[in-house]
Amino acid sequence: MARYLLKRLAALVGIIWIISVFCFLLIHLLPGDPSRSILGFSWTPASGRLWDKQHGFTGPLVSQYWYWLRHVAVGNLGMSSSGQTVGSIIGSGFKIDLELVLYSQILSFLFAIPLAVYAARRPGGKMDATATTTTFAFYCLPAFILVVWLVQLLCVSNHIFPGPSTSAFPTGGSFVGNVLTNLHVMFLPSFILAIGTTAVYYRLLRGEMAQTLQEEFITVARSKGLSNNRILWRHALRPSSITLLTSTGNNVALLLTGLFIVELKFDLPGVGWELVQGVPAKDYLLVQGIALVTAVVVVIVNFAIDIITTFVDPRIARA
Amino acid sequence: MRDELAAAYGGRSSVDVALPTNGVGEPDLLSDLAPAPEELAPRRAKFGVFFWICIGWLGILAFFAIFANLLPFQDPNNFDFTIGRDASISWHHLLGTDQDGRDVLSRLVYGARTSLIIGIFGTAIAMGVGGTLGMLSAYVRGRFDGALSFFMYCGLAFPGIIAVIAILDFWGRTEWHIILVLGLASVPLIFRLVRAATLATATKEYITAAKSQGATSFRVLFHDVFPNVAPALLAYTIFTLGGIIAVEGAIAFLGLSVTGPSWGNMISDAGGDVSVRMAFILAPAIALFLTLISLNYVGERIRVRYDPGEVKL
Numbered sequence A: 001m002a003r004y005l006l007k008r009l010a011a012l013v014g015i016i017w018i019i020s021v022f023c024f025l026l027i028h029l030l031p032g033d034p035s036r037s038i039l040g041f042s043w044t045p046a047s048g049r050l051w052d053k054q055h056g057f058t059g060p061l062v063s064q065y066w067y068w069l070r071h072v073a074v075g076n077l078g079m080s081s082s083g084q085t086v087g088s089i090i091g092s093g094f095k096i097d098l099e100l101v102l103y104s105q106i107l108s109f110l111f112a113i114p115l116a117v118y119a120a121r122r123p124g125g126k127m128d129a130t131a132t133t134t135t136f137a138f139y140c141l142p143a144f145i146l147v148v149w150l151v152q153l154l155c156v157s158n159h160i161f162p163g164p165s166t167s168a169f170p171t172g173g174s175f176v177g178n179v180l181t182n183l184h185v186m187f188l189p190s191f192i193l194a195i196g197t198t199a200v201y202y203r204l205l206r207g208e209m210a211q212t213l214q215e216e217f218i219t220v221a222r223s224k225g226l227s228n229n230r231i232l233w234r235h236a237l238r239p240s241s242i243t244l245l246t247s248t249g250n251n252v253a254l255l256l257t258g259l260f261i262v263e264l265k266f267d268l269p270g271v272g273w274e275l276v277q278g279v280p281a282k283d284y285l286l287v288q289g290i291a292l293v294t295a296v297v298v299v300i301v302n303f304a305i306d307i308i309t310t311f312v313d314p315r316i317a318r319a
Numbered sequence B: 001m002r003d004e005l006a007a008a009y010g011g012r013s014s015v016d017v018a019l020p021t022n023g024v025g026e027p028d029l030l031s032d033l034a035p036a037p038e039e040l041a042p043r044r045a046k047f048g049v050f051f052w053i054c055i056g057w058l059g060i061l062a063f064f065a066i067f068a069n070l071l072p073f074q075d076p077n078n079f080d081f082t083i084g085r086d087a088s089i090s091w092h093h094l095l096g097t098d099q100d101g102r103d104v105l106s107r108l109v110y111g112a113r114t115s116l117i118i119g120i121f122g123t124a125i126a127m128g129v130g131g132t133l134g135m136l137s138a139y140v141r142g143r144f145d146g147a148l149s150f151f152m153y154c155g156l157a158f159p160g161i162i163a164v165i166a167i168l169d170f171w172g173r174t175e176w177h178i179i180l181v182l183g184l185a186s187v188p189l190i191f192r193l194v195r196a197a198t199l200a201t202a203t204k205e206y207i208t209a210a211k212s213q214g215a216t217s218f219r220v221l222f223h224d225v226f227p228n229v230a231p232a233l234l235a236y237t238i239f240t241l242g243g244i245i246a247v248e249g250a251i252a253f254l255g256l257s258v259t260g261p262s263w264g265n266m267i268s269d270a271g272g273d274v275s276v277r278m279a280f281i282l283a284p285a286i287a288l289f290l291t292l293i294s295l296n297y298v299g300e301r302i303r304v305r306y307d308p309g310e311v312k313l
Helices: A002-029 A034-042 A045-054 A061-073 A086-121 A126-139 A143-157 A179-212 A216-223 A228-240 A242-265 A271-278 A284-312 B002-010 B049-067 B104-140 B142-157 B160-171 B175-185 B187-202 B205-212 B217-253 B263-269 B278-306
Strands: none
Touching (some): A002 A284, A086 A179, A086 A228, A086 A271, A086 A284, A143 B278, A216 A228, A284 B160, B049 B278, B104 B142, B104 B175, B104 B187, B104 B278, B160 B175, B175 B187, B175 B217
């Protein structure tokens, strides 16, 4: 077990290093001059050279990378062209992303797990057919179509949830409010994100459950006279949930597209919102910082989920 | 005969053999071991009616996308001064006009062209790079495979959408740039899927047999491995096509795709004013939904038909 964890940790460090190279090259492959966009009107060839020198944009690429990495390692991602540090922008935006991801994933599990458990009870039955068809249809509805229709239906026609560009969504500011208001306001954006992943989780868990229910220990449980519900929830769900856990990690990366759309349409100043604002403003360091932080977070989440799965099912470490 | 076969394979009685499936709708391993002689070839799942409806929709879409400029559609960028903006449905404008007085039907058809061009060429890049590398990696194995898999794992962790948004904005949002960026962004996922599918085939006995007979690597790869991976490749190609079309729609919705007619642009242009521009938003939304459902369903049926071991959707 310890050896397996150490091996995984070494791989994690390697992956983060390669990602840092990707992010570094992202700026150097993009056309344009960072100093020009950050200095704005005060840019002159001389001040540009000075800026380059101060920010380590001179010399061979390898030494530039080394300079950048040394600063990033201590948390200095540079200055955004808005005058704030990239770190503080990401820090304030990240809270919103975190809430959206957690909220949507909790909703997603609340929908997907009961559906999958009861659908797997009689594969091919009415419940299974209905759930499978419905989740498949929702899977094919991209978030940006859902945003338009659900906002119209639930915010504009019926005022069930506060809509975009109302006082509930303060553009650019931090997100405040007490817990209940917060959960109410954030429900619709999270729900839209949850719909896409629900289909994926349902599909995985249903398949795994259907297979687990064929196992001999289920037959034993049946012959002991245990109730159907007890077998489904206590005996079959846990061994079936490993794949689900693994896929949650992969889904965090895939959630980002939906996250950006939801943040932009609801004016939630998360990291995605900052990115879509920063890109047209040619805010190189902000884009680089967001790419780096997001990628590292995705990798670390996957790593954490790997470790959790190893504890849930220790056989994985031995394989 | 059935009983003898059954006895030979696992000593199970005809009572067990009489159960054709395991209740999941998939062939039971035990009854598979004792097939009736005439059933020795595995029975394949039927495609079903809905599959052909989906193919039909994709065919119609492809037809209009290819022949858009030969058919009597209006110029999708032309402002109709006689009718004006936000016109309702009429003979002249079968789906009305949008907020800039342009014909919605014609924008829909030209939008299909944009979606399909970006989808098909993007998928070609993704499959060409990711599929080829994935097959090679799984066949060659060893250090090459290890290094490439590690690199692709990093690519998978790297948030593709950020690279897409950043690169497209700094690089210019022409159709070819979008194709290249979306295609390359899908490479790591395709690589992983194709590698896994090839690995499952490349470790089978008949590959070892072919190798031990002295077949060249080229022959084994193209004569023995490829035909067995081809159905899975086809399914992944179709899924990727759907995925790239959906992402193109999303970045168009964020205002980062081509400036011409595109389904995502149409939805975002309406500015969320659903009540006024009902048909205008509904049309591209339905078209995109039908296209994605068709592609995902067709891909899924193909995958299930040639790979019945996996779970059905």
